[in-house]
Amino acid sequence: MSESTTIRWEQDETGVVTLVLDDPNQSANTMNQAFRASITAIADRAEAEKDSIRGIVYTSAKKTFFAGGDLKDMIKAGPEDAQAIFESALEMKRALRRIETLGKPVVAAINGAALGGGYEIALASHHRVALDAPGSKIGLPEVTLGLLPGGGGVARTVRLMGITDALLKVLLQGTQYNPKRALDNGLVHELAATPEEMLAKARAFIDAHPESQQPWDVPGYKIPGGTPSNPRFAANLPAFPANLRKQLNGAPYPAPRNIMAAAVEGSQVDFETALTIESRYFTELVVGQTAKNMIQAFFFDLQAVNSGANRPQGIAPRKVRRVAVLGAGMMGAGIAYSCARAGIEVVLKDVSAESAAKGKAYSEKLCAKAVAKGRTTQEKADALLALITPTGDVADLAGCDAVIEAVFEDTALKHKVFQEIQHVVEPDALLCSNTSTLPITVLAEGVERQADFIGLHFFSPVDKMPLVEIIKGGRTGDEALARAFDLVRQINKTPIVVNDSRGFFTSRVIGHFINEGVAMIGEGAEPASVEQAAAQAGYPAKVLSLMDELTLTLPRKIRNETRKAVEEAGGTWTSHPGELVIDRMVDEFGRTGRSGGAGFYDYAEDGRRGKLWPGLREHFTKPGTDIPFRDMQERMLFAEALDTVRLVEEGVLTSVADANIGSILGIGFPAWTGGVLQYVNGYEGGVAGFVARARELAATYGERFTPPALLVEKAERGEVFTDAAS
Ligand code: NAD
Numbered sequence: 001m002s003e004s005t006t007i008r009w010e011q012d013e014t015g016v017v018t019l020v021l022d023d024p025n026q027s028a029n030t031m032n033q034a035f036r037a038s039i040t041a042i043a044d045r046a047e048a049e050k051d052s053i054r055g056i057v058y059t060s061a062k063k064t065f066f067a068g069g070d071l072k073d074m075i076k077a078g079p080e081d082a083q084a085i086f087e088s089a090l091e092m093k094r095a096l097r098r099i100e101t102l103g104k105p106v107v108a109a110i111n112g113a114a115l116g117g118g119y120e121i122a123l124a125s126h127h128r129v130a131l132d133a134p135g136s137k138i139g140l141p142e143v144t145l146g147l148l149p150g151g152g153g154v155a156r157t158v159r160l161m162g163i164t165d166a167l168l169k170v171l172l173q174g175t176q177y178n179p180k181r182a183l184d185n186g187l188v189h190e191l192a193a194t195p196e197e198m199l200a201k202a203r204a205f206i207d208a209h210p211e212s213q214q215p216w217d218v219p220g221y222k223i224p225g226g227t228p229s230n231p232r233f234a235a236n237l238p239a240f241p242a243n244l245r246k247q248l249n250g251a252p253y254p255a256p257r258n259i260m261a262a263a264v265e266g267s268q269v270d271f272e273t274a275l276t277i278e279s280r281y282f283t284e285l286v287v288g289q290t291a292k293n294m295i296q297a298f299f300f301d302l303q304a305v306n307s308g309a310n311r312p313q314g315i316a317p318r319k320v321r322r323v324a325v326l327g328a329g330m331m332g333a334g335i336a337y338s339c340a341r342a343g344i345e346v347v348l349k350d351v352s353a354e355s356a357a358k359g360k361a362y363s364e365k366l367c368a369k370a371v372a373k374g375r376t377t378q379e380k381a382d383a384l385l386a387l388i389t390p391t392g393d394v395a396d397l398a399g400c401d402a403v404i405e406a407v408f409e410d411t412a413l414k415h416k417v418f419q420e421i422q423h424v425v426e427p428d429a430l431l432c433s434n435t436s437t438l439p440i441t442v443l444a445e446g447v448e449r450q451a452d453f454i455g456l457h458f459f460s461p462v463d464k465m466p467l468v469e470i471i472k473g474g475r476t477g478d479e480a481l482a483r484a485f486d487l488v489r490q491i492n493k494t495p496i497v498v499n500d501s502r503g504f505f506t507s508r509v510i511g512h513f514i515n516e517g518v519a520m521i522g523e524g525a526e527p528a529s530v531e532q533a534a535a536q537a538g539y540p541a542k543v544l545s546l547m548d549e550l551t552l553t554l555p556r557k558i559r560n561e562t563r564k565a566v567e568e569a570g571g572t573w574t575s576h577p578g579e580l581v582i583d584r585m586v587d588e589f590g591r592t593g594r595s596g597g598a599g600f601y602d603y604a605e606d607g608r609r610g611k612l613w614p615g616l617r618e619h620f621t622k623p624g625t626d627i628p629f630r631d632m633q634e635r636m637l638f639a640e641a642l643d644t645v646r647l648v649e650e651g652v653l654t655s656v657a658d659a660n661i662g663s664i665l666g667i668g669f670p671a672w673t674g675g676v677l678q679y680v681n682g683y684e685g686g687v688a689g690f691v692a693r694a695r696e697l698a699a700t701y702g703e704r705f706t707p708p709a710l711l712v713e714k715a716e717r718g719e720v721f722t723d724a725a726s
Pocket of ligand 1: 330
């Protein structure tokens with residue numbers, strides 16, 4: 001019998017065995033080889049000592065119950081590891097299954113987060129009691145990492161709640177529920193207010209159910225809602241993949257497809273076979289590229305970014321207490337709400353008290369909606385709103401230890417508002433601008449303390465968008481950078497850090513996506529095909545509809561200013577073919593985008609988007625234009641990736657993790673790629689394959705696809721983009 005090194009067996013005099021999940025080598029329990037061996041050893045012992053056992057309770061000695069799979073191992077797995085992965089997934093599931101079917105009541109006492117593998121252990125229990133701890137999360141988020149729950153999670157949720165609910169509530173979105181919502185949605189059976197109450201409830205279940213077993217092990221059990229062997233259910237089955245395709249818009253995410261297949265196929269066979277089917281689909285995902293991309297981005301890169309890999313070291317963390325938000329327009333209103341939500345006092349300043357009050361009304365609207373939907377209480381909403389003071393009077397900004405400016409995009413105006421407030425706020429207040437394009441170094445010239453001036457680029461809508469791009473100006477000090485970083489974390493957003501440059505990282509790179517999409521219209525492509533190409537490449541917003549949202553006049557304005565700056569610096573400006581299309585749309589047809597009531601799409605009176613403008617086909621489309629679909633997609637993806645590499649070359653971007661996370665969370669680069677530089681790393685044939693393909697695109701579509709020197713060097717040296725010290 002092997003030994004359990006990560007699970008402690010604690011048996012009391014009444015015969016209740018508490019299995020304490022406690023890996024001595026990790027701060028949180030994750031599913032690794034030691035855990036798999038321990039579960040097998042525990043199953044062996046439980047079988048051998050069955051007669052002395054009255055019931056079993058799983059709980060954890062860590063703050064979280066169990067954190068999930070060991071992603072460090074998974075990201076390294078290649079096709080040659082497939083058999084070993086398949087077998088070890090099955091081994092673990094068989095051990096859990098042996099405990100589940102021992103004939104004794106099994107309870108999970110979920111003392112903290114139980115995600116992925118952790119919730120799968122809980123699912124292998126007959127009863128689940130969750131501690132109602134703040135911040136605790138329960139669910140199977142594997143799909144968000146390009147995986148499926150391979151520890152019995154598909155087989156058991158399908159049997160627990162039926163195929164449809166399992167797919168929609170748990171598996172396909174990877175929703176992480178707080179304990180209360182986990183209870184409401186049937187993921188756990190009861191909640192406990194304290195650890196003692198949780199363990200008492202676990203015992204009470206054992207006392208009351210000495211013969212307990214899983215519902216699916218009771219003879220005659222039927223999966224709720226039916227299975228494909230039921231004719232009514234079978235009639236609906238074809239709609240499943242069709243709905244999924246619609247939801248994914250054709251984007252290449254293998255995990256949802258595998259999850260659905262494992263759920264449907266597994267529902268038609270016995271439990272043991274369902275576990276094998278699940279392991280097969282799981283293995284296919286683990287050895288594939290998409291899971292590696294998504295694990296890299298959403299686990300490792302996100303952790304690096306949020307934990308401050310890019311924050312200057314040795315500067316004590318500081319919290320902002322009272323922030324001045326200058327400008328109560330669309331962005332200022334959203335910034336005020338996000339700060340107040342994090343408990344920061346906000347003074348929201350506009351040209352008059354009335355316009356500032358309009359900005360606060362935005363928070364009032366969001367709060368009312370949150371109360372109506374049960375996401376917050378009236379009391380909490382009132383407390384949030386009480387933190388926001390709208391004003392037209394500069395004197396009210398006294399005592400602010402940070403300033404976030406969001407007035408119109410105009411250098412002179414921004415200089416003026418900072419001059420007005422710089423001696424009113426605290427003498428060492430952090431000074432931030434939310435400009436989307438203006439150079440921070442130039443804006444900083446408007447204040448006396450240039451070292452305290454920094455860019456804090458939020459995205460719209462601020463309350464929903466998780467990213468903030470921090471821009472370090474030429475004279476910004478490390479202290480200001482550290483404080484800006486801390487402020488972004490304080491409001492629960494993800495900060496990336498870039499050096500100053502026109503358009504920074506995000507605004508500049510998204511411009512290439514749009515220009516490339518629009519250029520294809522100019523070449524005569526079918527507008528609907530261009531939109532479909534973006535959707536099927538995995539972009540959350542189609543390219544022409546995004547252009548309409550941003551307005552067609554904005555890129556023109558930015559382009560003209562950039563062109564002027566380039567020419568003044570003695571450089572030459574190369575026009576992008578997309579620019580001509582935008583110029584014609586605005587000058588010849590007066591179509592400026594959604595806010596103007598007409599753009600690439602038609603819009604209803606109330607602003608609702610209608611169909612693509614028929615004039616596009618009339619004025620631009622050339623029948624017979626044949627841009628291969630893959631080229632359409634790759635032109636957009638490559639345009640963004642190549643410019644990102646140039647930004648690395650120019651020293652604007654200094655972190656690969658920041659580039660990856662910023663591209664996904666800020667500008668909608670497709671998540672399946674793992675981010676814009678991971679897309680280059682993971683391209684077929686690696687970086688060298690990417691370079692070869694870029695050269696092909698350059699030969700067909702123009703010099704702008706020529707790979708930059710840095711990329712060619714990396715390909716020649718066999719390197720990838722990474723932050724790891726080599
Ligand atoms: P907006 O036009 O909605 O709001 C600007 C607000 O500034 C108005 O309420 C105006 O009354 C106020 N204002 C003007 N002069 C002022 C003064 N002297 N003192 C105080 N308030 C004054 O603009 P917006 O979309 O919120 O953009 C604001 C800034 O954020 C711009 O720099 C913009 O480039 C940037 N930004 C915008 C977006 C976006 O998606 N809209 C995204 C990121 C950054």
